[in-house]
Amino acid sequence: MAEAQYQKPLPAISSLNKPFWDALKKHELRLQKCDGCGCVSYPPSPLCPQCWSRKSSWSRMxxxxxxxxxxxxxxxxxxxxxxxxxxxxxxxxxxxxxxxxxxxxxxxxxxxxxxxxxxxxxxxxxxxxxxxxxxxxxxxx
Ligand SMILES: [Zn+2]
Missing domain, CATH: 2.40.50 (OB fold (Dihydrolipoamide Acetyltransferase, E2P))
Structure with a gap:
């Protein structure tokens, strides 16, 4: 599909959510999984919403x-x-x-x-x- 023909709103890609969109481009769904407590969260955040760890891995869903x-x-x-x-x-x-x-x-x-x-x-x-x-x-x- 030509880009000029796509008239719907497109996502705002930031450094925080870029891994999410990069994965979708490869036809994979990846979300942040906390390295501390193991919880999976979305939307992307610099801190785990459960334990406030700053370390997470983009894990395949x-x-x-x-x-x-x-x-x-x-x-x-x-x-x-x-x-x-x-x-x-x-x-x-x-x-x-x-x-x-x-x-x-x-x-x-x-x-x-x-x-x-x-x-x-x-x-x-x-x-x-x-x-x-x-x-x-x-x-x-
Ligand atoms: Zn956590």
């Missing part, structure tokens, strides 16, 4: 989780979404604990339910940015 909550937008706030109305924005709780805001794909908006098992899909939207989206877990996969 399973990419699986469950839908915690979601909304369906019927109005477009960005031109890039005009052709996708209505679209969903969901909060997925990863098996490892942290929650990510994302879009659910491969499912009709009225079929979404709380607790639905989902797995990550990687969407390359520009040459620099890959987004993490989630789809229902199909049985047998």
């Amino acid at each position: 399973s990419g699986r989780g469950r839908v915690n909550s979601w909304v369906v937008f019927h109005q477009s706030y960005y031109r890039g979404f005009d052709n996708e109305l209505p679209y969903n924005v969901a909060e997925v709780e990863l098996d490892e604990g942290p929650r990510l805001l994302t879009n659910l794909v491969g499912i009709a908006n009225d079929q979404i339910y709380g607790g639905m098992p989902v797995e990550i899909v990687f969407e390359d939207v520009t040459s620099e940015v890959t987004l993490a989206k989630f789809r229902p877990v199909t049985s047998g996969s």
Whole structure:
């Protein structure tokens, strides 16, 4: 996809969250795992929210989780979404604990339910940015 055609907002990449976006570009989901207490946290932080350790490793996640909550937008706030109305924005709780805001794909908006098992899909939207989206877990996969 040509970059000029992507009209949705792109993430602000900082030194703090760069490892997250670099991993997505490689189609891996990595979050900070504290070297002190082992907790996994998101969004990126210089300090562990549990034990305040400054040491963490960007550890690879399973990419699986469950839908915690979601909304369906019927109005477009960005031109890039005009052709996708209505679209969903969901909060997925990863098996490892942290929650990510994302879009659910491969499912009709009225079929979404709380607790639905989902797995990550990687969407390359520009040459620099890959987004993490989630789809229902199909049985047998
Ligand atoms: Zn910790």
